[in-house]
Amino acid sequence: MGAPSIAPSALQSFLGSTGSDSSQETQLLQLALQIAHNLRYQHNWDDIRIHYDSTTRIKSQPPIRPLISGFPPQRLYVHPDEQIEVLQKQKDEGKAGMPDLPREREWVLPSHLREKWSLRRFGEVFNAISTVPPQEDGEALFDDSKRAAHTKEGGDDSMEGAPTNKWRISQPKRLLLATLDDDSTVVYYIVHDGIVKPRQN
Amino acid sequence: MPVATNRQPENVSVPTPSPSTKRPPRPKRKGKNFAQTHSKPLPLETHPLPAFHPSNPISLLRLAYTYLSHLLLAPSSHPIRPYSGYFSTETRSVHVTDPEHARALWEMGFFGKGTLSRSEPSWVERERARLMKDRGGGRKAAEDATKVRREERRMFKLERARVEAERIGRQRLVEEGKLDANDVLDDDEKDSSIEAAETVIEPTQSDALATDHRSPNEALNGIFVDEKTIVNDRTLDESLLQNHDSRTQLLEPKTDATPNTATETAPPSQDDTDLCIQDQEHLQLTLEEAFFLSYGLGVLNIYPSSPPETYFPWSIPEPYTNIELFEFFSQYSHFPPSPTPAVDPDDPFLLNYVAYHHFRSLGWVVRPGVKFGIDYLLYNRGPVFSHAEFAVLILPAYTERYWNTPGGRSRRRVWEQKDWWWLHCVNRVQSQVKKTLVVCYVDVPSPFDVDFDEPFDVGSILRRYKVREFVVRRWLANRMRD
Numbered sequence: 001m002g003a004p005s006i007a008p009s010a011l012q013s014f015l016g017s018t019g020s021d022s023s024q025e026t027q028l029l030q031l032a033l034q035i036a037h038n039l040r041y042q043h044n045w046d047d048i049r050i051h052y053d054s055t056t057r058i059k060s061q062p063p064i065r066p067l068i069s070g071f072p073p074q075r076l077y078v079h080p081d082e083q084i085e086v087l088q089k090q091k092d093e094g095k096a097g098m099p100d101l102p103r104e105r106e107w108v109l110p111s112h113l114r115e116k117w118s119l120r121r122f123g124e125v126f127n128a129i130s131t132v133p134p135q136e137d138g139e140a141l142f143d144d145s146k147r148a149a150h151t152k153e154g155g156d157d158s159m160e161g162a163p164t165n166k167w168r169i170s171q172p173k174r175l176l177l178a179t180l181d182d183d184s185t186v187v188y189y190i191v192h193d194g195i196v197k198p199r200q201n
Numbered sequence: 202m203p204v205a206t207n208r209q210p211e212n213v214s215v216p217t218p219s220p221s222t223k224r225p226p227r228p229k230r231k232g233k234n235f236a237q238t239h240s241k242p243l244p245l246e247t248h249p250l251p252a253f254h255p256s257n258p259i260s261l262l263r264l265a266y267t268y269l270s271h272l273l274l275a276p277s278s279h280p281i282r283p284y285s286g287y288f289s290t291e292t293r294s295v296h297v298t299d300p301e302h303a304r305a306l307w308e309m310g311f312f313g314k315g316t317l318s319r320s321e322p323s324w325v326e327r328e329r330a331r332l333m334k335d336r337g338g339g340r341k342a343a344e345d346a347t348k349v350r351r352e353e354r355r356m357f358k359l360e361r362a363r364v365e366a367e368r369i370g371r372q373r374l375v376e377e378g379k380l381d382a383n384d385v386l387d388d389d390e391k392d393s394s395i396e397a398a399e400t401v402i403e404p405t406q407s408d409a410l411a412t413d414h415r416s417p418n419e420a421l422n423g424i425f426v427d428e429k430t431i432v433n434d435r436t437l438d439e440s441l442l443q444n445h446d447s448r449t450q451l452l453e454p455k456t457d458a459t460p461n462t463a464t465e466t467a468p469p470s471q472d473d474t475d476l477c478i479q480d481q482e483h484l485q486l487t488l489e490e491a492f493f494l495s496y497g498l499g500v501l502n503i504y505p506s507s508p509p510e511t512y513f514p515w516s517i518p519e520p521y522t523n524i525e526l527f528e529f530f531s532q533y534s535h536f537p538p539s540p541t542p543a544v545d546p547d548d549p550f551l552l553n554y555v556a557y558h559h560f561r562s563l564g565w566v567v568r569p570g571v572k573f574g575i576d577y578l579l580y581n582r583g584p585v586f587s588h589a590e591f592a593v594l595i596l597p598a599y600t601e602r603y604w605n606t607p608g609g610r611s612r613r614r615v616w617e618q619k620d621w622w623w624l625h626c627v628n629r630v631q632s633q634v635k636k637t638l639v640v641c642y643v644d645v646p647s648p649f650d651v652d653f654d655e656p657f658d659v660g661s662i663l664r665r666y667k668v669r670e671f672v673v674r675r676w677l678a679n680r681m682r683d
Contacts, residue, residue, distance in 0.1 A: 004285035004518070005299040006504045009483035011316060015291040016507075027537040030291045041324065041481045042317040044331075087363045098359045113571060114536040114549070181571040182293045184316045184485040200362060 011037055032066045032110040035178045036141050038186045039070055039108065046071040047105075049138035067125075068108040068141075068178075069133035075101040077174060077190055080199045082167045104168060105133045107175035109191075113182075126193040131173050172196060235585045242564070242582075244309040244500045245278045279500055280305075286486065287506045288521065293533045295491035295503055296483045303484035306501075311566050311583050312494060313484040319344075320568075320584060324482035332478075487569060488530040488550050489557040496523045496659060497558055527659050530554075544653070547597050547614045547645045553577075555666040556595050556641050567593075574630050575638070592636040594627065595643060598669070603647035612648070628675055638673045 008016065014037055015030050032050060039045040048070035078086075078101065090099065107129055111117065172194035179187045250267055254260045284306060286297040297303045297313065303322055306312040315322030327344055375381075486494070494501035502520035521529070528542040534550035544551070556577065560567045566580040570592060578589035596619070603609045610616070631638045646665035651657045 004502060004504065004520075005302070006285055006287045006518070007298050008287070008506065009296050009298045009316075010479065010481040011483065012287075012289055012291070012296060012506060015289075018291075024537045034292060037481075038317065083359075083362060084366050087359065087366065091363065096360075097356055112536040181569065183314050183487045183569045183571070184292070184294070185314070185569070185571050187571065200365065 028065050028110075031112060031180060032068055033141070035108065035110040035180060035186060036068050036070075038184075039068070039178075040142050042186075044073050046073070048141045049133075050141055051133075051138040065110070067129065068110060069105055069138065070108065071105055072103055075103050076106055076176065078199075079167050079171060080197050083199070102165075104165065105135070107133050109175050109177050111177060111179045113179055122191065123193075125175070126173050129173065129175065131169060235583075238308055239311075239583055239585065241309040242566075243498065244280065244284070244305060244312075244494075245498065246276075246280075247278065248276045283500050283502045284494070285502045285504060285520075286491065287504045288491075288526075288529065289506050290533060290538070292485070293536070293538065294488065295486040295501075296506075297486060298483045300480075306484060306486075306494070311568065311580070312490050313486045314569070315482050316485050317482040322482055322484055325478055325480050328478050488534060489554045492523075492526055492530055492550075492554055493558060493561060495526060497561070523659050524653075524656060527662075528653060542653075544649065545612070545614065546648055547599075551666075552595055552597055552643045552645070555643050555663060556593065556668060558663070559668045560593070565591075573634060573636070574627065576641075578636070579639070589636055591639045592631045593639045593641050593670075595641050598642040598644050600644050601647050604645070609647070624673070628673055632675065640671045640673055642669045642671070643667070644669070 011034065015033055018026060018029055018033065036048050036050065040048055048068060051067045051069060083098075086098065086101065090097070109125060172192050174190055174192045177189045177191045179189070181187070248271065250271075251263050252260065253264050284297065284302040285299065286295045286302070288294075289296050297306060303313070307321060314320055315324060317324040318327075323344070330345065491501065491503060495503055503526060504518050504520050528544060530550045531544040531548040532539050532542045534548055534553075553576065557567050560577070560579060566583050568578045568580065568584060568589070570576055570578040570589075573592055575592045576595045577593040579591040579593060580589050581587055597615050599605070599609075599613060604613060628638050644667040649662060651662065
């Protein structure tokens, strides 16, 4: 009977670097890191950063909940009017289908299934964030130097062009609510700060 | 003795199969044989006695020999080396990192979930497929079939959006008086026929595997295509049909997680050897699954994630006892975890575990159901064989007298009553995905007066719980007359 094979997994080593006290702050930080790991490896997000300073403005929620921001591999949300505009432009140029829209940086709010959210809490989170996550703010979590070079090869220069999208600025703020369950399922929902026109398709 | 013969009547000529009319031999299925991989429902070995045939006296000898050998030297039903995992307090779950153990636990009973996959641990395969695709060529993973199907559905929706936007534009022009109404009617007919063709073609692309939730009837109905529409919009139909053909080819070599079987299905290319991917994934067991494997079956050893202080490099770490697991799991079933390891009888871990143990012992395969907004999904044989039939919702029932006393009332964890709208929402979601809602009431006993410092019998505590199930179905008076 040899020694049992209980080598820690990659996620465990990643989380273990935060320390092992079980205070609420550490728990929230580990939750954020676990969701960041899921985004990076399961959904191939780029340039994932963790932000602490925006959450200090949430005064009524004393434990600081770090927020994540990153680049999804495709655009996550297309406003219906923007969709119609793009389709019309495609038709004018004689092409069919939808072009690949430049991707935009998104906020991610980490949460756990057993937490209860209320409108007030959501409102406070929205008050604390800006419409577009800042490019250079926060701490980068993964060493993506090889991946960044690879995506730039594909002609993807959307990282500079995203903030000038008029749809992003004129619409209400949005974030991605990432809810973790203990069996490692992460469920993502897009949350807007206000009413938005619903999409037909 | 009358012998039954197939006598042909003389005036009917039987066509003899000539070589040209013979059917070509059916190609062998290259897909995975799930019945073979998942032949064992639990990670235990059973040794049944051989069958006894009264007409065959040798079977009696065989039966007696096997029975005596079992009496004298009983074969073990448990694996020689138990599977091992560690309890991760950061993620409130048990991780299994050994690939063989992970594969064994998944195959025998569908325990656990791959951290970076939808259910079965397949991250390394998908990552390899992604990197090979970036380099050009390579094998397709099973998730690519899902991606292609979703892409097709997205294109269909965009085309429908464009057509509807055009129709709205035309209507607006008619109202402003700029367009003739007759022309608009013809255009509308053309659009509706295109839409009908698209909606008819679309269901044929439904995936037969467990990743989609469409009934098989839709696939059969969708085969008919209106001929008129093909003339109108040939390019769109053709592109959809071509995608359909290429997608069926993708479905054939369905790969699974282990690299060994993947190399069997496709010839290995030279790039394989220099692609060294560090596995970022592990098999994650929920607390209830881990406790069932450790306490209920006894096939899993759970170790602490960080070794204790007195750990010498050459000593073997000790797994947790069932009592320690009982306390830790109850403590870590809250978020954030409760600071002291006190066990309340209505802890989420205890309620979930009682229901899990109950359904597992009845033979169901129980999987977490957060994707459908309920607690557990019950599968007849497993997720790879069929869709889940039942969706289980667990509610604590405070029926004992203690919980109605003022002290008991304040100690209840779940004190709010669920209202009708909540039940209606849950039922609506389940009927949408064609599952039956089962509301499972777990009768909670009064708080334990057990001293946790001394060893106690976990079974005596679990025995105090009772489980009652109710199936909830919506009844409509005007539709369900018979």
